[in-house]
Amino acid sequence: MSITVIAYHLEKRLDLSTIRGLFPKLSIQKREHTFILYEKENNVFIYIKDYGSIVFFNCNELYIIRVIHKILDNEINIKKLPYECFNLSISQTNNVDFGTIEVQQINSDVAHIICLNLAQSVALMNYVNKASDLHEKTLVYSKQLEDKGNFNLSRKKMRKFIGKTMNLKNNIAEDLFVFEAPEVAWNDKNLSLLNYKLRDELDVVKRHNGVVNSLNVIKENLDLFRDILNHQYSSMLEWIIIILILLEVIKMFF
Structure with missing residues (x-):
């Protein structure tokens, strides 16, 4: 069968x-x-x-x-x-x-163990796809930074990228308890062995660590972009202040 x-x-x-x-x-x-x-x-x-x-x-x-x-x-x-x-x-x-x-x-316990592992695996597949999409988008700006020394990314769009990355990390942390054996396997040797073999075959832990590491890299890139944008914004404010001071000085003499 x-x-x-x-x-x-x-x-x-x-x-x-x-x-x-x-x-x-x-x-x-x-x-x-x-x-x-x-x-x-x-x-x-x-x-x-x-x-x-x-x-x-x-x-x-x-x-x-x-x-x-x-x-x-x-x-x-x-x-x-x-x-x-x-x-x-x-x-x-x-x-x-x-x-x-x-x-x-x-039986229901065997079905539970199998279904739980496949549910985690397919959820990881979805998270990997989303992380890959975010990574590809950030690579565009990394390439611009390498080629031109600057990138075409607004502060608002950058904040949205950071929000998506953090939400994805939070969802993974909240949803996937891949380092814990399900309760149903605690007191049954055969179920525990089945759970171990499923996790090993599906590479759940390695894939989980991989997507978390990818999101950490994306977050580091976005933090760098944010620092550059903040520096540019600070420099612009400094020039505005200097120009305003110069205008006031000119008014004093004319």
């Missing part, structure tokens, strides 16, 4: 209380303030994270499209969303390798 587990990131935060109202007939297996794990039927799960990830465990494509459209209240092309897909099968041992997951059994 082969099962498809696919995670999407909807590129927006989700209000779980509103989502609960959208699917009143689905059975809630687990729920906290940051996630809901539904069971549609036997071995069919839907996992929704408040930071925008949704994972479909053994769901058909038409149902996936319907659920996403219902949550977003918009008929989008789901193929344009960040996604992560694995094939799952039953085996004598838990193992994860090259897009495949092998588990000894399927």
